[in-house]
Amino acid sequence: xxxxxxxxxxxxxxxxxxxxxxxxxxxxxxxxxxxxxxxxxxxxxxxxxxxxxxxxxxxxxxxxxxxxxxxxxxxxxxxxxxxxxxxxxxxxxxxxxxxxxxxxxxxxxxxxxxxxxxxxxxxxxxxxxxxxxxxxxxxxxxxxxxxxxxxxxxxxxxxxxxxxxxxxxxxxxxxxxxxxxxxxxxxxxxxxxxxxxxxxxxxxxxxxxxxxxxxxxxxxxxxxxxxxxxxxxxxxxxxxxxxxxxxxxxxxxxxxxxxxxxxxxxxxxxxxxxxxxxxxxxxxxxxxxxxxxxxxxxxxxxxxxxxxxxxxxxxxxxxxx
Numbered sequence: 001x002x003x004x005x006x007x008x009x010x011x012x013x014x015x016x017x018x019x020x021x022x023x024x025x026x027x028x029x030x031x032x033x034x035x036x037x038x039x040x041x042x043x044x045x046x047x048x049x050x051x052x053x054x055x056x057x058x059x060x061x062x063x064x065x066x067x068x069x070x071x072x073x074x075x076x077x078x079x080x081x082x083x084x085x086x087x088x089x090x091x092x093x094x095x096x097x098x099x100x101x102x103x104x105x106x107x108x109x110x111x112x113x114x115x116x117x118x119x120x121x122x123x124x125x126x127x128x129x130x131x132x133x134x135x136x137x138x139x140x141x142x143x144x145x146x147x148x149x150x151x152x153x154x155x156x157x158x159x160x161x162x163x164x165x166x167x168x169x170x171x172x173x174x175x176x177x178x179x180x181x182x183x184x185x186x187x188x189x190x191x192x193x194x195x196x197x198x199x200x201x202x203x204x205x206x207x208x209x210x211x212x213x214x215x216x217x218x219x220x221x222x223x224x225x226x227x228x229x230x231x232x233x234x235x236x237x238x239x240x241x242x243x244x245x246x247x248x249x250x251x252x253x254x255x256x257x258x259x260x261x262x263x264x265x266x267x268x269x270x271x272x273x274x275x276x277x278x279x280x281x282x283x284x285x286x287x288x289x290x291x292x293x294x295x296x297x298x299x300x301x302x303x304x305x306x307x308x309x310x311x312x313x314x315x316x317x318x319x320x321x
Contacts, residue, residue: 001205001206001207001317002147002148002151002194002195002196002205002206003194003195003196003197003198003199003202003203003204003205003206003319004192004193004194004195004202004203004204004205004206004288005068005069005071005157005193005194005195005199005201005202005203006064006065006066006067006068006069006192006193006201006203007065007068007190007191007192007193007203007284007285007288007289008060008061008062008064008065008068008190008191008192008285009061009188009189009190009191009281009282009285010034010035010036010037010057010060010061010188010189011034011035011186011187011188011189011190011273011274011282012028012032012033012034012035012186012187012188012272012273012274013025013026013035013272013273014035015035015190015282015285016035016037016060016061016064017037017064019289019292020289020292020293021289022286022289022290022293023293025272025286026272027271027272028183028184028186028271028272028273028274029184030184032184032186032274034053034186034187034188036056036057037060039056039060042059042060042063042064043056043059043060043123047123050106050110051119052085052087052088052110052165053087053165053187054081054084054085054086054087054116054163054164054165054187054189055085055110055115055116055119057163057165057187057188057189058079058116058119058120058161058163058189058191059119059120059123060189061161061163061189061190061191062077062120062123062124062159062161062191063123063124064191065159065161065191065192065193066124066159066193068193068201069157069193069195069201070201071157071193073124073125073126073128074126074128074157074158074159074193075128075129075150075154075155075156075157075158076128076129076130076131076147076150076155076158076159077117077120077121077126077128077129077130077131077158077159077160078117078129078131078132078133078143078146078147078150078158078159078160078161079114079116079117079120079131079132079133079143079160079161079162079163080132080133080134080135080139080140080141080142080143080144080160080161080162080278080281081113081116081132081133081134081139081162081163081164081277081278082134082136082137082139082164082276082277082278083164083165083276083277084111084112084113084115084116084134084164085110085111085112085113085115085116085165086165086166086167086170087165087167088107088108088110088111088115089107089111090167090169091107091111092107092108092111095107113132113134114130114132116132116163117130117131117132118130120159129150129155131143131146133146135211136277136307136310137277137278137280137304137306137307137310137312138211138213138304138307138310138312139162139277139278140161140162140278140280140281140284140312141209141210141211141280141304141312141314142211143160143161143162144160144206144209144314145209145211146160147160147194148194148206148209151194151195151196155196156195156196156197157193157194157195157196158193158194158195159191159192159193159194160191160192160194161189161190161191161192161281162189162190162191162278162280162281163188163189163190163278163281164187164188164189164276164277164278165187165276166185166186166187166274166276170185171185183270183271183274183275184274184275185274185275185276186273186274186275186276187274187276188273188274188276188278188279188281188282189281190278190281190282190284190285192284192285192288194206198319202319203288203291203292203319204287204288204291204292204316204317204318204319205316205317205318205319206314206315206316206317207229207315207316207317208225208228208229208313208314208315209312209313209314209315210225210312210313211310211311211312211313212310212311212312212313213309213310214309214310215309215310215311218248218251218252218255218305218311219251219252219254219255221311221313222252222255222303222311222313223255225313225315226301229315231299231315232259233255233256233259233260233261234259234260234261235298235299236256236261236265236299236300236301237265237296237297237298237299237300238265238266238267238287238290238297238299238300238301239252239256239261239265239266239267239300239301239303240267240269240283240286240287240300240301240302240303241253241266241267241268241269241302241303241304241305242268242269242270242279242280242283242304242305242306243268243270243271248305248308249268249305252303252305253266269282269283269286270306272286275306277306279304279306280302280304280306280312280314283302283304284302284314284316287300287302287316288316291316291317291318295318295320297318298317298318298320299315299316299317299318300315300316300317301313301314301315301316302314302316
């Protein structure tokens with residue numbers, strides 16, 4: 001098991017620096033907006049002006065994690081993102097279409113996916129391992145796996161997180177591609193401090209993370225994962241999953257209900273987070289917060305099936321499990 005000593009999220013919910021937020025979540029509506037902190041408390045004003053929304057969210061969450069974990073520098077920084085820095089990508093493409101001759105490089109430089117991890121590194125003066133994972137809806141799980149591998153080698157503390165941002169053109173793309181989305185497109189960033197050893201700041205533990213691409217039988221894969229972790233379905237105090245579409249979500253619901261998990265212990269986290277590729281990072285923070293608020297909760301499974309072809313499984317446990 002590896003230990004989570006800090007967690008920070010900026011979302012459409014009151015998650016930022018708000019322990020116990022899981023008790024006051026509300027279902028997102030079309031007019032729900034991102035709840036942003038005062039970024040000037042975390043980012044120099046001169047840098048802030050040049051940062052897009054996703055960079056502001058990520059840097060603020062990362063610095064909060066360092067502060068709460070009482071760690072000056074992590075050994076590594078690992079980030080997962082599905083779509084990357086969309087605002088700067090759109091800005092660069094707009095400039096490309098409207099300006100003749102040489103183009104200003106800033107938007108292009110900041111449009112790449114690894115800008116997030118790089119900007120965090122620059123902001124805190126970190127010179128360690130710096131990596132970005134972008135595997136669609138499994139980006140965060142791959143970042144977690146990388147972090148756990150680093151901890152199993154010579155790292156003591158790894159800052160890991162995920163971020164994706166909403167821009168208006170996504171609505172048009174959704175309509176043009178006839179994508180039947182049942183929830184609100186949104187933005188979010190969630191970061192965590194993972195440590196090899198338990199400390200006074202430890203909040204919860206991660207026992208296992210696994211990803212399965214081109215999954216053929218979701219129920220079989222979930223059963224195998226739980227068996228390998230010596231956990232029965234009935235031992236799960238909560239299952240978090242994205243109720244994105246009836247087919248895959250229905251299969252997951254049927255599996256757990258048929259295996260002695262009560263319906264009120266199965267939670268659709270998309271109703272709280274909205275839709276973006278790395279929502280499972282929000283789900284992990286939600287799980288950690290619930291464990292901290294209810295000592296009766298021991299085992300929580302995040303079952304990421306946002307993309308029906310991919311499956312991500314993360315087992316989060318209380319420190320007393």
